[in-house]
Amino acid sequence: MxxxxxxxxxxxxxxxxxxxxxxxxxxxxxxxxxxxxxxxxxxxxxxxxxxxxxxxxxxxxxxxxxxxxxxxxxxxCEILPRIVAERLRNGGKVEPEYFESVTVLFCDAHGFETHVVDLRSPVAVTGFLSKLYFAFDPVVKGFNAYKVETVASSYLVVSGLPVKIGTHGNEIASLALALRKAFTLDLPISTLDVYFMACLGPCVAGVVGHVNPRYCLFGDTVNTASRMQSQSLPGHIQLSAETADLLRSVARPAYEIKERGNIDIKGKGLQTTYWLHGTSTAKLP
Structure with missing residues (x-):
């Protein structure tokens, strides 16, 4: 220069x-x-x-x-089950699959729509749901279960798919007890509580959509669990008769199960349900 x-x-x-x-x-x-x-x-x-x-x-x-x-x-892998995500990533197809026996768990914060949505700001509602999911999500990861979806305050979990396991009933029962324990949020609404319902049976699962794919469940087991969950009681874990029979046949852990009686389920008529109270050796998250 x-x-x-x-x-x-x-x-x-x-x-x-x-x-x-x-x-x-x-x-x-x-x-x-x-x-x-x-x-x-x-x-x-x-x-x-x-x-x-x-x-x-x-x-x-x-x-x-x-x-x-x-x-x-x-x-x-957060959006889809890991085995399904890996198959899609490698260019494979995920066909809908029939599962003969799975256990689904519905959790719902009753009173959410009437007491939270109507009385609080949208920011507060979003914050409440975030706290609820942040409390539940880490617990689910400690079990052989998959969180299928969340709709408002409803939380749907399943065990026994996409990888078939014979202990899906135990996983969901112990998970329900752990989720009930995890629901310790300091909420200003005293009437808000969580209802649980576990139901065992067959279902079909598959990936729906291309732009925003979701792993969805279909079948009478899911519908029945949703309807039974609405007739549970605050803080109680309700079981279908099939789920209770499966858990009673398992030596460990020894679950404390009591018959609730017959309840009228829409589209199903009178159904005998049971309460899951706990176990001294339940799997911890």
Missing amino acids: HTLQKCWNEQPALRPDSSNLLNDITNKMDTAFNHNTSFFDNILHRVKKYADALEDEVYNRTVELQTERKRCDELL
Whole structure:
């Protein structure tokens, strides 16, 4: 830059002649390159430095890409069951599947619509639901169960799919006890409480949608659990007769189960249900 400035001098006498200009350029090239090696070796050295810098840049960008891909995979596994997410990520199809025996659990904060939505601001309602889900979600992860969806204050969990296991009844029973314990939010509405209902039976599950895919459950077991849950009592865990029979047949843990009696279920008629009170050896989250 200094050489160019001298060439641009307004006084011709102060401008370098061709001989001085050539010497100046040669000196600067000797400074830039190693004058003990040939010009070609210096070019190779510069190319190698550039290649090394490019290799480091490619490595750093690859690490960033892998990190972002891992985050995307983790997010996808939050939306869908891991085995389903991995199948979709690898380009496979997830066909609807029939499951002969699963146990579903419905939880609902009764009084939410009348006492929370009508009396509190939208920001407060959102905050309440966030606290409720933040309290429940870590508990569910401690069991072999999958949170299917949340609609307002309703919370649906299932065990026994997409990976079939024979202990799905135990998982849901112990999970229900743990969720009831986790519901310790300091709410200003004293009438708000959580109702639980566990129901065992067959269902069909599959991925619905492409833009915003969801893993959904269909079948009479889900519908029956939803209807029975609405007739539970605050803080109580209600069981269908099939669920109670399954839990009684299991030696460990020994659940404390009591018959509630017959209740009229819409579309099903009179159904005998039971209360799950607890167990001294229930699985902890």
